[in-house]
Every structure is written in structure tokens, then in C-alpha cells.
Amino acid sequence: MRKAMVFPVRFVTHGQSVQTTSRDLDDDSVFIRCVEPPDEGEHVVLRLYLPGLAAGEIIQAVVRERLLEGRDAGFRAGFEDLTPETLAHIRAALLRGTAAGGTVPEAHARAGENRRLLPRYLDRFRVTLSIGQHRSQREALNLSASGLFIETELPPPMDEIVQIILELPDNKPPAEAQGIVLHRVLPGGAEPVGAGVQFIGADDAFRARLDAYLQTLKSA
Numbered sequence: 001m002r003k004a005m006v007f008p009v010r011f012v013t014h015g016q017s018v019q020t021t022s023r024d025l026d027d028d029s030v031f032i033r034c035v036e037p038p039d040e041g042e043h044v045v046l047r048l049y050l051p052g053l054a055a056g057e058i059i060q061a062v063v064r065e066r067l068l069e070g071r072d073a074g075f076r077a078g079f080e081d082l083t084p085e086t087l088a089h090i091r092a093a094l095l096r097g098t099a100a101g102g103t104v105p106e107a108h109a110r111a112g113e114n115r116r117l118l119p120r121y122l123d124r125f126r127v128t129l130s131i132g133q134h135r136s137q138r139e140a141l142n143l144s145a146s147g148l149f150i151e152t153e154l155p156p157p158m159d160e161i162v163q164i165i166l167e168l169p170d171n172k173p174p175a176e177a178q179g180i181v182l183h184r185v186l187p188g189g190a191e192p193v194g195a196g197v198q199f200i201g202a203d204d205a206f207r208a209r210l211d212a213y214l215q216t217l218k219s220a
Contacts, residue, residue, distance in 0.1 A: 002026045003094050006146045006198060007118055008049035008207065011077070013038045019177075019207040020074075020200045021146045022048075027090050029064065029078045033180065033200040035161060037066045037075035044077055049145065051096070051118070053089040071159040071182060074200075120144040121217040128165035128174070131156055138194075140166070145214060147179065147198040155184040155195040162197060168213050175209050177202035 004024045009032050011018055023031040030048065038044060046059040061077035082090070120142050127140045127150050140148045148166070156162055160181045165174045183196030 005093070007093075008145050008199075010047040010049075010204070010207065011038075012045040013042055017204055019202040019204060021198055023072070023074065025090070025094065027087060027094065029061075029076050031065075031074060031076045033074040033198065035073055035178065035201060037068070037073070038063050040064065040066050040075075046077060046079075048090070049118075050089060050093045052092060053086065057086060059086065071180060073180075118145045119218070121214065123217060125169050126167040128167075129156075130163040130165075131160060141192060141194065143214070143217070145210065147182075147196060149183075149192075149194055149196050151192050151194040153187070153193055155186065155193065156181045158182070158184060161200075164197060166210075168209070170209075170213050170216070172209065175202075175206050177206050 002024050003026070005022060007022050009020055009022050009030065011020070011032060018034060020032060020034050023033055025031075030046070040063050042063045044061050044063060046061050047057065048059065059082065060080045062080060063075050064078045065076040067073055067075065121144065123140065123143045125140050127138050127148070129136050129138050129150055129152065136152070138150050138152045141151050142149045148164075150164070158181055162179050162181060163176065164179050165176045167174050177199050178201030179197035180200050181195045182198050185191045185193050185195075187193050
């Protein structure tokens with residue numbers, strides 16, 4: 001049974017690396033979100049940032065499926081020659097996902113009903129949100145290793161691909177990433193109005209910067 005889970009993923013193909021996030025996971029494969037997925041049959045090198053799995057551990061995989069549109073843009077990577085230790089970590093993560101949110105059928109995983117494995121921190125900082133040629137200054141209300149919630153009176157449409165520049169309060173230059181809108185809160189309710197954005201495209205420097213900042217929040 002496939003579990004809908006969101007966690008950071010790094011993949012390398014043709015010598016180029018991309019820091020992105022997952023959609024779902026099983027003990028044989030992972031679905032990775034990205035705007036320009038590699039071709040079916042291509043071999044990729046993965047790092048899955050799962051709790052208990054060393055981030056530096058390399059996983060060889062092959063692209064089994066490639067999707068190009070909407071919230072399902074990305075690819076399914078089938079694992080090759082997993083070590084027993086890595087397989088055990090992946091299965092442990094699947095069990096944690098079940099405990100947190102129950103079993104999620106594959107059809108629901110495709111619908112984007114994701115379960116987070118990693119903590120989300122309340123944190124306010126300025127964000128530049130860009131959609132096409134339109135750019136606006138907004139504020140983030142929370143942050144995790146996989147995404148953030150941006151307060152805005154006009155949340156972008158679901159599945160919209162956006163560019164975001166995070167002005168993290170760590171005395172360093174702004175950090176930029178690509179994201180996809182997977183959650184909207186519209187006016188009229190008790191919650192802040194805005195959009196939940198999942199990271200789907202960044203570089204290694206962004207991941208290192210974000211992880212270091214999240215560690216300061218965790219330690220606070």
C-alpha cells in the first residue's frame with residue numbers, strides 16, 4: 001500500500017542536482033515532484049531526507065513514470081539494490097505515516113492527500129511571491145523542510161507553480177525556490193487567509209540553508 005507523504009528529496013540526473021519533495025512513498029518507489037522530470041527509463045541518484053535515514057546515503061533508482069501537468073507533475077523512481085538497512089528505514093517511515101494519518105490508497109495519494117513526516121514551525125518572515133510577471137511582498141506564517149504557508153489576501157489557484165524568495169531572519173541573503181500551491185485558505189473563516197506552498201525546485205545551497213535555519217528553530 002502506497003502512503004501519501006511529503007518529505008525532502010534530492011535527485012541527480014545527467015550531472016545536475018535538484019532539491020525537491022515527494023508526493024508518496026512505498027517500499028519499492030517514491031513519487032518525486034518537479035516541473036521538468038527526467039525521461040522514463042533514465043537512471044537517477046536519490047537522497048531521501050527521511051527520519052532515521054542518513055541524508056548522505058545514496059539510492060540508485062530508475063524512472064518508471066513521468067507526468068508533466070498540474071499537481072502530479074513529476075516522476076516515479078523505482079529503487080534499485082536497496083541495502084537491508086535502507087529498506088528497514090523506509091519501512092519504518094511507512095509505519096510512522098500509517099500511525100500519523102492512516103493508510104492512504106494509491107488513488108488518494110494521486111489526489112495529493114499528503115501526510116507530513118517532518119515538523120512544522122510557527123515562524124514569521126517576509127516572502128516575495130512571484131506568479132508569472134506578477135510579484136508581491138507577503139509574510140510566511142509557518143515553515144517546514146518541505147514547504148511554508150504564505151499569508152495573502154489573494155491566494156494563488158491550486159496547483160499553481162510559483163517562485164518564492166524567503167527572507168529568513170538568519171542574517172544571510174534571501175533564498176529562492178520554486179513551489180506548487182497545494183492548500184488554500186479563503187476569506188470568511190477563522191484561519192489566516194493564504195496558501196500552503198510545497199517546495200518542488202531548489203539547489204543544494206537552498207537545502208543546506210533551510211536545514212540550518214530549521215535547526216535553530218528546533219533548538220529555540
